Amino acid sequence: MNSKLAGFIILVSVALVFAAGCLDNNDVQTTASAIPVTATWIEPQVIDNTVVIPVKAIDENINTHFKVRTTAGEIAVMAYKLGDNIVVRSNVCPPCGSIGFSLDNDILVCDSCRTTFDAVTGQGIQGACVDYPKESIPFTVSDGNIVMELNDIVTAHMNTVQRG
Structure with missing residues (x-):
């Protein structure tokens, strides 16, 4: 008993x-940061030269990515939450061809080659593709939306695909 x-x-x-x-x-x-957060695909709204995504999508998913069609071709973009801030960057790893990054606290990890980048600065930390920093994209917040110019997305992409 x-x-x-x-x-x-x-x-x-x-x-x-x-x-x-x-x-x-x-x-x-x-x-949320105990496990790397993989990016969730979202659909942007594109009107003329303006690209809009809802802040709510980033708040809910923490790490998002989307594609836009440009005269330079289709370009992938990432938008993620870092603390209280939102960061928008070019979403490409040129040597390995990846367009996906997981967010591991304040580190971006390429989903293909596992190269790591500083999520604050976009600079490479370790791995085969460190020489291709992720260029930031300027944006404004208006009526609960992230608003970017298509030309700024193209410029960030072109700067990211160039070594250095």
Whole structure:
């Protein structure tokens, strides 16, 4: 009888510890960044030379990417949340041909070759493609949207595909 009681007490204790761990979700940023966040594809709105994406999509997904058609061809762009800031960059790794990056805290990780880049500056850290920093794209926030100029996206892309 005592062994059954001891087993029951241990089982209840383990369940309480597990439940307490599951209920502690006050630190969302730590939880979200504990595992690299892969990018979610979103659809931009393109009107003439203006590209618009909703801030809400970035807030909800943390790491997003999208494509736009330009006179230079189709260009991939990434937009991600870094702390309280939103960052928009060219989304290409020229040597390996990737257009996908995961966000691991403040590090961008190429989904193909695993080269790492500083998510704040876009500069290469380690790996085969470090000589191709990810150029930032200027934007404004208006009515809950990120607003960019198509020409700025093309310029950032061209600067990213050039070594250096």
